[in-house]
Amino acid sequence: MDPVGIMRDKGQNLGVGLTKNTTTVADVARQANVSPITVSRVIRGVGPVSEETRERVLKAIKQIGYVPNHIAGALASARSDLVGVVLPSVSNIVFADVLRGLHDGLTEGLRAVVSISDYSLETEERLVRSLLALRPAAVVLTGCEHTDSTVAMLSRAGIMVVEIMDTDGAALDVAIGMSSRRAGEESAIHLLQRGYRQFGYVGHDASPRDFRAWRRRTSFLATIRSAGATFLGEEIVHERSSVPAGRRALKQLLEAHPDVEVVYFSNDDMAIGGVFHCQAEGLSSERPLGIFGFNGLDIGQAMPKPLSTILTHRYEIGLRTGRAIVTAIEGGDVEKSTDVGFKLIEGATA
C-alpha cells in the first residue's frame, strides 16, 4: 500500500562538479594510480598488463564497487554482447526448451534479448527493426518465412542471422532445425505401415500462422493420398494449440466423421487433449482410435499409454544456435544449414 519512489538517488547531479554516483573507469584509474585504458585492459583481459598493476586495479574495482558499463563499451568498440531472439511464443514448451538450449550455448557473456512475435510476420518485422537498434551481435529468427522488409533490413545490417526450427527453406545466413516436410511424411508412412486407411487431422492455427505445423499437415496429406488412403476430414481450432483445444477438436471431428481410424494432430498438446477425450468418453477399449502427435513432450510419454509421436530436438537446436553464434563471433566458420533430425516414437496410441 506504500507508494514507493523508484529511481531514488540516481545522483545525476549535473551541477558544478557535484557527486555523481555512477563510478567509471576513471574513478578506478584514479584509485589505482593508472590510466583509464589500463583499467579497461584489465577488465577485458586483453593486452599486456603487469601482474602487479592488474592486482592493483582489481583491488580498486572491489573497493569502489565499480560495475562496468557495457553500453559505453559497445558503442566504443562497435561490438555488442546482445543476441536478438524472436520466438513465435514462449507459452509453448517447445520454445522454452529452445531458449534454455540457447542460454546454455551462449557463452562469452552473450545475452539474449527475447521478443515474441505471436506467429505474426508483421510483428516479427517490427521486432527485428527494434532489435537492430541495439546493434546485436546476431539475430535469431524462427522459421524461414519473413517479410521482404525483414530480409532487407537484416541484409543491410550485415549481422549474423540464424533461422531456427526449420531447414525446409533457403537459409538467409545460417539455419538450424529440422524438416517439417519430412516429419509429416514419416508420420504418414508410419501410420500407413500400421495399416491405417481412414485418416483425420486435428490442427490449430496460432494467431496468424504456424507455418511448420501447416507444412507437416501438407506433406502428411500428400503422402497418405499418394498411398491411396482416405482423408475423411479435419478439424482446425482457430486458437493457439493447447490440451483443452485438442480435446474439444477431436470431439468435433468424431461427430462429423465417425469413421476415422486414426487422427494426426498438429502437435503433442493437441494430441494429449485427444487422448483425454477418448478416456473421458471411454473410447479406448470399444474403439481403438489411433492418435499421433508431434514433439515428443515428456508428458505424453508419461501417460499410461505413451503417445505415438515424433520426438524433436528442441534443446539441441537452441544449444547449437548459441554455439554457432559464439563460433562465428570468434571468427570461426559455421555450417550454412544444420538438420538436427527427429525420431519417431512408436508409443501405444497409434
Next chain:
Amino acid sequence: MDPVGIMRDKGQNLGVGLTKNTTTVADVARQANVSPITVSRVIRGVGPVSEETRERVLKAIKQIGYVPNHIAGALASARSDLVGVVLPSVSNIVFADVLRGLHDGLTEGLRAVVSISDYSLETEERLVRSLLALRPAAVVLTGCEHTDSTVAMLSRAGIMVVEIMDTDGAALDVAIGMSSRRAGEESAIHLLQRGYRQFGYVGHDASPRDFRAWRRRTSFLATIRSAGATFLGEEIVHERSSVPAGRRALKQLLEAHPDVEVVYFSNDDMAIGGVFHCQAEGLSSERPLGIFGFNGLDIGQAMPKPLSTILTHRYEIGLRTGRAIVTAIEGGDVEKSTDVGFKLIEGATA
C-alpha cells in the same frame, strides 16, 4: 555443408574517410538539410519540430535506410530501454506464462533481457552483476531470497527492482506475486474439510532450491499437523519437477506408505504424473487416492477427471510487473507489494 562467412562487409573501414556502412543521424541530417539534433527530435517524437521538417527528415530516413542506434542513445541520455529479467527456469510453463505477461505489459519500446538462474542464488548473483553492466531501466527477480551481494549491488545501482511470484518476504523495492504460505495452508484446510486424515507429500527439488514450493510444503504440513491429522511420509525427487518424475515419485511413496489417503504434490506437473500412475495401476476405482496439485495448468483441467489444485495467476504477475515498470519510468507511483492471489479449484481428484 557450406562454411559461411559471417559478419560480411561490416564495413568498418577505419581508414581515411572510406565508406562505413553504418549510417548515422548525421547522414540523415545531411540528406534532409537539417542538424543532427533535429533528426534526433523527430525520431524520438519530442521537442518542437515543424510538420514540414518532420516529413523531410522522415523521408530522408526512409531513403537512406537509417536504423537508430539505441546503444549510443542510451549512453547519451543515461536512459535504457532494457529490462533485466532473471527467471529460475523457462522450461516450467509457469515462467513462460510470466514472460508472456511481462512482454504484454512492457510498452514504450522496453525490451526484456532474459537470464536463467536454474534456481541457484549464486547464479542469480552472477547474472545480476552482468545485467547491471547494461544499465537496465529495471531488474526483475524471482522470489524474495537473494544473496547479500545481490542485494548490495542492486541497492548501489539504485534502479527499480521487482521481485515477482512471492509476497511472503519483505520487498527490496516492489513485489508482485502471491503468498506461498497461504497457498499451502488453504490447500491443507480444503483437504481437511474433505475429510482426509492420512496425508502424504510428493515434491521435487529443483537444482539448488525451489523456495516457493518448499514454503508451500512447510505451511501445508504445519496446518494438517495442528489439525491433528497424520503425515505419513513424503517422497522428494532430486530433479526438476516434471510429469514423469511425479509418476515415479508417487509409485515410490505408495510402496513405502500404502495407507495414505491423499497426496499433496509440489505442483501440477508432479500431480499429473501422480494421476497417470493411478490410471496405469488401475488405482482409480478400487482405491480413490486423493491428489492435489498447484498452479492450475490447463492440461490438468482438461483431464477426464480435472485436477484438484490451486490456480495461480502467472500471466497477470508478468503483466502487472511490466506495467509497474512502465509506470515507474514515466514517473508514477507503484505499490510496494501487490498480491494477485490465487484460486482453489475443487476439481475431481481430491
Next chain:
DNA sequence: TTGAAAGCGCTAACAT
C-alpha cells in the same frame, strides 16, 4: 608495459 588523444553515435543543455 603503459598512456594520451580521439571518437563511437547520440542527446542534454543552452543558445539563437
Next chain:
DNA sequence: ATGTTAGCGCTTTCAA
C-alpha cells in the same frame, strides 16, 4: 523552431 556545443563512458589507435 532550429542549431551549437559538449559530453555520456568506454575503447581504438598510435606513441612512448
